[in-house]
Amino acid sequence: LSLDDPSTDPLDVARDAAAFLASETGVAQHDVALVLGSGWGGAAELIGETVAEIPSHSIPGFSAPAVEGHVGTLRSIRIGDSDRHALVLGSRTHLYEGRGVRRVVHGVRTAAAAGVRSIILTNGCGGLNPDWTPGTPVLISDHLNLTATSPIEGANFVDLTDLYSSRLRDVAREVDASLPEGVYVQFRGPHYETPAEVRMAGRLGGDLVGMSTTLEAIAARQAGIDVLGISLVTNLAAGISATALSHEEVIEAGRDAGPRISALLAQIVGR
């Protein structure tokens, strides 16, 4: 069974991965999944005790580590002192890696096959709103998928209204009422946008620009699981600020925001 074989049903590979996961972790069913994008790494420890951690390349359908030495893992975490478990997908495949859209969404499909009812997709992104300084977390209210592709195959006309669950956004706002909302625009990447493309995204109604998330969200909806998307603005998108932000400022802002956004995520998961 290979995701690269068009005759393979990707859902069969996801079911194999979920079965492997259940046997390796001893956790038969996970309740919520999280994809931790750049800047969100610290959240796992705050959610609860790690029950098991598995290198993702040993799980059916997950590719070998994209970056040498960066071994992606899947972690099963007991949520607080409850008997619920979170599945933390530590390795994200981006569309720009050219491994195909099936691999971009395989983690989400595996989480769905593992029984999760909701998924929290996080990412690092560029912001179009100058009020959202680097380090600001923003709830995703909707998206513009500019990748010109879809994870859905065949005549499956999946409805995407309320794709970014308003119920889950309300839960997030119970934790932090000050959280702003925005429309997330996915560009294919890996290059950043030109200032003209950032202006175009703004004219189209976008507030955030990134290179992930929209395809994973669509696959999650196809699998029938609720989606909460949260972006971390790590930089002002190209052309938004008169002075180009220094890379150091961006890194520093992301790092400083770490503890706060990790606590936010852990509190949301705990509800």
Ligand SMILES: Nc1nc2[nH]c(I)nc2c(=O)[nH]1
């Ligand atoms: N497309 C896009 N992706 C990003 N990821 C991060 I972190 N910053 C950006 C950005 O400015 N644009």
